[in-house]
Amino acid sequence: MSTTRELIAELRRRLGEDEPLPPPAPALPIPPPPKRVFRAVKAQSNYLREAAEHTTALVGIGRVGTRYATEVTLQFQSELAVAQNAVASLLPEGWREAEGFLPLDTRVRDHEEYLLRPDLGRRLDERSLLLLEEHAERNVDVQPILADGLSAQACVQSGSSVLNSLTAECARLGLTVGTPMCARFARVWLQDEIGQAVGAKVAIIILGERPGLGTGDGLSAYLVHSPAIGNTDGDRNMISNIHSRGLLPDRAGVRLAALAKAMLEQGLSGVKLKLPVAATEVDSSAIHSRPALVELVP
Amino acid sequence: MILEPIRPKILSVQRIPHAHEEVLRAYGANPAKHTSLGLVTCDQDDSTYVALDEATKHALVDVTYARSLYAGAEYSSGRLSGEIIGVIAAAGPTEIEVGLSALIECLEHDACFYHGDDRGEIALFPHVVTSIGHYLAAESGLEFGSSMAYLVAPPIEGTIAVDRALKEARVRVAKLFTPPTETNYMAAWLSGELSECKAAASAFAEAVLEVGRNPRSQ
Structure with missing residues (x-):
């Protein structure tokens, strides 16, 4: 959001204008990695x-x-x-609502602050806590959380696809799934506060991962059993490189659900978790379908 | 509806990859340094000044010529004239291309006028440039990268509002354009910390709305 747009939105609120600013022109798409x-x-x-x-x-x-x-x-x-x-x-304004996600915000106010203050991205703001209290289903087995993380582009591009496959696979395994939600300016550890607030047994946050060279569209998923503020990274398991050249978004749900099921059975997560076969086996079809960026001509 | 954005319309974007020396000179370029020109016309002059400046942050281009056209977009000389002609110059066409795309992105996503009343008869430009490029730096005498409140409104609204902005925020005047200008608006470039520039723009916008509601204050 541009600086001026932000201040105009603020001024409109202060002057009692109820209608939100019309959405800005959609951001230009990020081109695929060059070949x-x-x-x-x-x-x-x-x-x-x-x-x-x-x-x-x-x-x-x-x-x-x-x-x-x-x-x-x-x-x-x-x-x-x-x-x-x-x-x-950035997440396009109104996207989360249009996709039917519960729109959550962290204590971060703008993108610059998001980059500079990871601590604020790990906590929900007051409004979002109330939203959770009012609208989120409680005491579920699995609480999926979609978030922008370090690539809102990836979240918009394949977040729904991962979430759908996860929900379908959980249903097949007989696990209950919480209300779909999407958090803005979120860091991984936000899953602890959300999971704790809704009383989920396992929280899964799916968010844009720190982009690597040529990969702006990758998602990572972090899973934690008994989410609670204070959990460390040793308590989490994660799957990275969920994109069209890695683990395919519409297949990621199978692995995530298998991991969640193992967590529920063993009652823990993180380094102590014995990984289920379904979550570790190499999905060879995805790897072979990678288009090579670097091609060697004989 | 107040403070509705009025999106600028880009009327024409042209490139001269190898401009004639006389044309280069006439439009402020230096033939020893510049070869290519990029030209743009738009129906909002101040949005375009900001966008031209943005281009200098993204590419090795110089804004060599940027002039508002007389009486504004409503009274322009042709379908493609609009309210301003801006010219960027560079050593080659590639730089021009990068510069133009930054300029267009800025016009499409950032800089724009806003409606100051319900009837759409007052327009204002309470814009904050987070960090100015080489063009606005040279024009304003401020340092490259400093923050600027770029404020524009019709003559009387703008005058009252600038006075208010200067009193409510810790900013100083870099340049004040008293009416009439080519487009019969007035404008002010104020400088200060980013937060103060925002406060100034906010106070400015609010004051313009107030004057519009209450034109004959007691």
């Missing part, structure tokens, strides 16, 4: 050649003297730009 073709490097080992076929990471890119080739540097810069755009993206 570049690198020349084969003569001295390249077979190992690198094969490794490059299995990852979108910049491996096997060779060198020119002591430096990277110009085209590699350009690719690096453009992928970095994709990542930075993703961090700068």
Whole structure:
């Protein structure tokens, strides 16, 4: 949101204008990672050649003297730009409501504060606590929470898809699922406060992950058993790289639900959890369908 | 409805990849340094000044020429004239392209006028530039990167409102454009901390609305 728009919205509220500002023009979409073709490097080992076929990471890119080739540097810069755009993206206004999510906010007021104050992103504001109290289903097995995290773009792009697959799989396993909700300016640990407030046995927060090179559309999911403020990262399990070139969003729910079920059975989560097979087996179809960003021409 | 945004209309965007030396010179560019020009016309002059400045933050471009057209968009000389012509110059067409896209993004998503009354007869521009680029820095004499409240309103509303803004926020005047200007508005560039610029813009907007409601104050 632009600075001026923010202050106009505030002024309108103060002057008693009930209607919210008309939504701004939708933000430009983040372009997919650029696809570049690198020349084969003569001295390249077979190992690198094969490794490059299995990852979108910049491996096997060779060198020119002591430096990277110009085209590699350009690719690096453009992928970095994709990542930075993703961090700068915001949830479109009204999106959460339109998707039927309970719209929750943290104590963060704007995007800059969100980046600078992780602590505020881990706590709900007063209004959201009331919303939870009034509208959220209580004492469920699994409470899914969608959030923007460090890539609102990823949340908008595939958040619903992950959530739907999770809900369907939970239903199949006979687990009760809480009210769908979406938090803005949220950090992972927010799941503790939300889970605690609704009395969920397992809280799952699905949020845009810290973008890597060329990957602005990745989601991560963090799961915690007996969510409560004060839990540490040792109490959590997580799945990362939920995007079209990693774990496919519409399949992620299967693994998440399997993890949640194991947590419920073992009564714990985190490093002590014995991982169920269903959550660890490699989904080979997804890996083979990755389009390689780095292609080596013989 | 008060303070409804009035979206600027971009009327024309043109590029001259290799401009004639005389044209470069006439439009403030330096042929030794600049080769390409990007030109834009729009129906809101002040939104465009802000957008031109934004371009200088994104690309190696200079705003060499930016002039409001007389009497404003309602009385313009042609379908594509609008209220302003802005020209950016750069060493090559790539920079122009990056500059233009930043400029357009700014016009589409950020800078705009707002309605100051129900009938749509008063428009104001209570804009805060979080950090100014090279163009506004050069024009205002402020340092590159400082915050600015860029305030525009019709003559009498604006005059009362600037006075109010200066009293309510810790800002100082960088430049004051008394009426009439080309478009018959008045404008002020105020500088200070970002929070103070916001307070100034807010006070300015509120005062413009007040004068509109109560034109013959006792």
